[in-house]
Amino acid sequence: MARRAPAKRTPDAILRSVASPEFRQERSRRSYEALLEAATELFGRLGYDAVGTPEIADRAGVSVGTFYRYFDDKHEVYLEIMRRTVGATYAETVERLTPAHFAQRSRHDTIVEACSALFDHVLARPALTRSFMEMSLRFNDVAELRRAFEQVAIQRLAMLIEAITPRASIPDPEAYAYVLYGAAMQCAYGLAVHLVPTAIDRPRTLAALSSFIERALFPA
Numbered sequence: 001m002a003r004r005a006p007a008k009r010t011p012d013a014i015l016r017s018v019a020s021p022e023f024r025q026e027r028s029r030r031s032y033e034a035l036l037e038a039a040t041e042l043f044g045r046l047g048y049d050a051v052g053t054p055e056i057a058d059r060a061g062v063s064v065g066t067f068y069r070y071f072d073d074k075h076e077v078y079l080e081i082m083r084r085t086v087g088a089t090y091a092e093t094v095e096r097l098t099p100a101h102f103a104q105r106s107r108h109d110t111i112v113e114a115c116s117a118l119f120d121h122v123l124a125r126p127a128l129t130r131s132f133m134e135m136s137l138r139f140n141d142v143a144e145l146r147r148a149f150e151q152v153a154i155q156r157l158a159m160l161i162e163a164i165t166p167r168a169s170i171p172d173p174e175a176y177a178y179v180l181y182g183a184a185m186q187c188a189y190g191l192a193v194h195l196v197p198t199a200i201d202r203p204r205t206l207a208a209l210s211s212f213i214e215r216a217l218f219p220a
Contacts, residue, residue, distance in 0.1 A: 011148035011155075021070065032070050034060040036084070039077045044128035048078060048135055079141060082132055086149045089121040097156070099163045107164075107218065112210045115184060119202060122188035129192040154181050165217055180213055 023029040038059035042051045053074050057067040071077045093114045102110055122129050135142040157177035161170055170176050187209050190196045196205070 011151040014144055014148035031060070031062050031066055034062065035067060035070060035077065036081060039074070040081050040085075040125070040128070043078060043081065043131055044125035047127060048074075048131050075139070078135070079145065081128075082135075082142065082145055085121070085125075085128065086132070086145070089118060090149055090153055092117040092121060093153075095156070097160050099160065102164055108210070108214055111213050112206065115206055115210050115213070118184055119188050119191065119206060122185075122192050123202070126192040129189060133189060133193070150181065150185075154178050157181055161217060169219055170217070176216065180216060183212065184209060 021032065023032065035056060039051070039056045042055055042059055051074060053067050054064055056074065056077065057064045060067075067077075071080075096117070097110070097114050105113075132142070132146070136146040137143070154174070154177045157180060158174040161173040161176055165173075187205050191202055191205060
């Protein structure tokens with residue numbers, strides 16, 4: 001009998017695939033969080049390949065045995081960091097782009113605020129951003145995580161575009177969402193890894209990106 005292929009997971013399922021463990025003692029929770037903080041700092045400063053589990057445990061002030069109580073290896077803690085980091089970026093940007101938010105503030109201010117939040121998260125730890133991009137090309141699970149966030153973000157943006165713009169102006173909200181999200185992320189990543197001319201700094205990029213998005217969504 002032929003083996004049945006495993007069911008394809010949805011983007012939401014991928015993002016929720018690993019939950020933080022439940023802790024019976026506060027000390028255990030503090031150790032777990034200390035390991036995540038230490039690994040985030042080390043990966044963000046040194047990159048993925050230069051960091052090992054002994055360095056993470058030492059930075060966190062715990063034993064290597066404590067590290068392996070919570071994580072199988074450094075790759076697992078790296079994935080959890082990426083889940084949290086990219087999740088925070090998503091929450092601070094896409095989740096705020098709702099029709100209700102647009103109603104409370106001017107559309108220009110809302111777009112600038114969202115783009116600025118995206119830049120804040122991506123540029124807070126440029127080396128970690130660069131590492132995430134590199135690892136998504138090396139490891140399938142990191143690539144899967146990156147794709148999942150992108151798909152969920154584009155879905156939310158498409159729903160927003162459809163809610164706040166007439167179909168006559170934006171006939172294909174999903175395609176527009178893909179292009180706008182790609183433009184925003186490319187600008188943020190470009191600044192993080194110095195892929196743009198030095199004369200084009202963050203303020204100029206933010207102003208141009210916000211204007212581009214506003215004109216794309218509201219051409220009138």
